Amino acid sequence: MNIEQFFYEHPVFRYEEFAAWKVTQGDIKPGSVNMALQYYVKSGQLRLIRRKLYVVIPPDQSADDFIVDPYLVAAKASDDSVLGYHSALALMGMAYSSFGQFTYITQRKNKSFEFQNQWFQPVSFSTRLQNKVFTYVETIDRQGVSISVTNVARTFVDVLDRVGLSGGWEEVCRAVSNIVVLNVDEVIEYCLLLGNARLNAKVGYFLSQREGAFAVNEKQLQPLLVAVPKTPVYVSKRSQEKCQLVKPWNILLPESVVNRTWEEPDADI
DSSP states (O other): OOHHHHHHHOSEEEHHHHHHHHHHTTOOOHHHHHHHHHHHHHTTSEEEEETTEEEEOOTTSOTTTOOOOHHHHHHHSSTTOEEOTHHHHHHTTOOSSOOSEEEEEESSOOOOEEETTEEEEEEEOOGGGGGGTTTTEEEEEETTEEEEEEOHHHHHHHHHHOGGGGTOHHHHHHHHHHOOOOOHHHHHHHHHHTTOHHHHHHHHHHHHTTHHHHTOOHHHHHHHHTTSOSSOEESOTTOOSOEEEETTTTEEEEHHHHHTTTSOOOOOO
């Protein structure tokens, strides 16, 4: 593979990927890898996004004007990136609105960063997952690049777990309503792995609201129901909105969520 082919197959790439390609060319000196990258950046063929992260600039465009696919940037921001939360919703076509933040899950200690007026936010994998951090993750093609993203079941749980990373309650509720096919058993299994009673209640409640659509039954929900908080808890420790107790899940949800106040009422015309 020559350099043109490498650039074609890697529109956004990490230093490690380029170094591995150089090895296939018989060049294993770190210094030569750095010199080559510096040369391509200076010649306008590459742009450095952040340390160890590069984007290929098409021949007919300039580094300053070329708009990079932010999902590829997030997918390559770490060597183990998994796109999640609102970014996963958007990639699956389930997001209700756009969100200026692209979230990736990683085991590395990455810092958030801004690029082309978009914010890229790393989130650590839950320590509860231990050796199952890549559970319910799938690979999709994006401009010829394979990227990792949480699947529908895991995304369903994650957006309810971290609403702030997913666009807020209205966005999460609308997105969940856009899900047509959901593996309920996967949802429950993954949720229980996280060992969070408050999350069990949230997930159980939202599954129960769409029993018909997801063909979920009371027997399936039982493992979640027995693992909810023993006494009523607020959906968030920082919730300032007026809440309503939802039984039997022992969770206090914002009234706007329970009543879906953002939805327009039916009107007779």
